[in-house]
Amino acid sequence: MAGALVVRGGTVVDAAGSRRADVLVRDGRVVAVEPQIGPEDAGDAAVVDAGGAYVVPGGIDVHTHLALPVGAVTSADDFASGTLAAACGGTTCLLDFAGAGREPWAEALATWHERAHGEAVIDYGFHLTVTEMPEDADAAARRFADFLDHGVASVKLYLAYPDRLMVDDETLGRALAASRRTGVRVCVHAEDGATVERLAAGAVATGRTGPEALPSVRPPSVEAEAIRRAAALAGRERAWLYVVHLSSAAGLEAVRTARADGVDIHAETCPHYLHLEQSHLESGDPDFVCAPPLRGPADRAALWRALGDGEVEVVSTDHCPFTVADRRHGTAGTGWTDFTQIPGGLSGVETRLSLVYQGVLAGDLTLEQWVAATSGTPARLFGLDGTKGALRPGLDADLVVFDPAATRRLDASHLHSRCDHSPYAGRVVSGWPALTLSRGEVVAVGGEPADPRPGRGRFVRRPPLPEERH
Template sequence: MSILIKGGTVVNATGAVRADVLVDGERIAALLAPGFPLEADRVVDATDKYVIPGGVDAHTHMEMPFGGTSSADTFETGTVAAAWGGTTTIIDFAVQTKGTSLLAALDTWHQKAEGSCAVDYGFHMIVSDVNETSLKEMESCVAAGVNTFKMFMAYPGVFYATDGEILRAMQKARETGSTIMMHAENGIAIDQLVAQALARGRTDPVEHGLTRPPELEGEATSRAIALAKVTGSPLYIVHLSAAQALDAVAEARDTGQNVFAETCPQYLYLSLEDLARPGFEGAKYVASPPLRPKEHQSELWRGLRTNDLSVVSTDHCPFCFKDQKELGRGDFAKIPNGMPGVEHRVDLLHQGVVKGEISLERWVEISSTTPARMFGLHPRKGVIAPGADADVVVYDPRATQVISAATHHMNVDYSAYEGMEITGKVDTVLSRGRVIVDGSGYRGSTGHGRFLSRELNQYLV
């Protein structure tokens, strides 16, 4: 089937131009001068709208076990919500637990996702047990198109890795050309602060933020960077939230080290004040790293402008307020860590354009092009160009909307951005040449999404 998207402004990371876009089958066939006479099976009117590459959310957690429960979105519901928000590719995390095999974990996550996804998907691998077998299995994962390995300096007894284990995994990453992703918080010190707070009867959700101070994120980030420098491994810092951590990343990048970092919309728009909402409302905002005082937000926007922050992902890991977040009533340490967001990332980042924080091109770059390149999907994903997958979003920059749990499509009973008025809205979404969202609603189907075997990081030098 051919589709002509006409009358819009095509926005890539490299610039914006008035052009019509011809889609033939699953690929973009051509960019044409506006009004070029051409017939197609379907015409999509993009007049006064942007035509952008589908979003690539490089950090989601669908159906993830955590703290005795599981994230509320399945691969089906989560990817449908992603589609509504203009994201046409997610990269989720297969989770190795202690004493198990990386390859067995990968098989488990393939079974969860296969035949369930509305948009295309890939996997990172969480490595929680470093030994000779798992190090060897990293090679097999790379061969299977999973070449990014997440490790934790937090969560002792669950995911925590020692510096020695991290060093060994980084050495293997250097050998295979793969990339280590790091949750950088000093979990040993944090656990002491948590225990002290609980012993003093401080149990409210805000204590989650107070016991995970930004200095301990900065320290862990600096330590991870030092280990990466010693081993020569690339390093990607996930969900960076604090100015101290950003300073460490910027310093490393200024010396030419292969260090990259993402932040998330919640750190750009929400703050410690949300964790401190009265009653138990703050539990809705418990995630790790925690929300920071508001002064960190301007530093993160600056990092996005300077490219010291390369990507914005969601860390989408939703837990319902009822029956899930409520597990932590009377003990903030038992509140499941995670927030919903996969549906609103593209919209929230567009507010950065509206407010002058970032350019139109940078909006596309951090939401689509850079994650596609960082995680080995470009030029198939992340660009409006002939030969690329026809993952295309028609975006209306003048439309307004109010974010609310009453209208979102994520399988969670609250919105972290409830009542927020925003400018801009997804109009039409194509995934590999198929219209899956338009003015009539959701038109996709379960199982349309395909697994993406990824190449290596294209930014490595």
């Protein structure tokens, strides 16, 4: 167990607001958050001087893909390197997606536990990827109840990638009905796969085979249409629905419409949709390929506004980077001949907190909104708020001292992912973690590893949605 520690002289920021306070940590948990913690309460606790920096709950990234095989290549970070990079950037818990295709769920879960156990530096949980559901409603509910018995309280269904992942509306409807009965949360990758396949075939047939074709092959309309379909099914089943990696103003409008119609719908976006643009793809650079693709300036602006207005509630990363060599090897391993064979995904698990903090500096977010989007709200939505996501007595001492005066250049050489390039190369950000605690143990100092001990991270079992929500 971790020892005792007092973090003094900082501004604590979480769901309770911003206030000058000291934080007492003992045996891995927060013991007290008070205006001043004196020697009589601190006892033999070590003292950390926050020096006026922000003291915030550790980040929670609810969308990562570590050690994910995609054809002949695998995402660059495994649970050792990915969670180390997360800790250096101030994230202390992540949820990874278990399942790479249509394998049985128990096999997928066992595989992901094997990959994480003994490797993870910080705590972690899993979503399960679902590609089929029993037609019998009771059997479907029993399957979701089995997931809960294994500590998994959320699933993801894809409306894209028909070759290995896509489900039809009937399958998604059965999952949402089972969600209503059990409280397992349903997430969707919202792109209309049939339309994407048709547009992709047309592009390749006319010789548009490079990354520059992606914005027209996966336009905002396919995201919006998939959200409308999923939301209609969620409304019919009176079920909770979460849209991953929202990328466009059109998709955002579909979320707004569903919410106005009474659907219990939630949405995340990612740092790359807030900071990068499709001009990177238009230049033909395969290292910026992701799905949905990068969008235009108007989409970026709309997402920032929606984040500030609370319409988009979470910023996660969809962290799924590939090395330069693996991008060029392609999913077949022999080199790609068109964009459909380029493995997609960008790095972000280390840079997320700081990149979202740039919105505070720009006046798009308050400090409280920054913390909510990166920690508090993901904890609440995904069943982690009983242990994480706030600085409150009794919760895990997952804590970050975030120095607003620190700067960092976001080149790969300054980061800790095994990916050999950064989508933000050359960019210098203001604000970076000075100290990261995971359950009271120091795992990073100044954005560098501090005796992180692979294997110290624990699997976090999560409960279902509260009964009033399902």
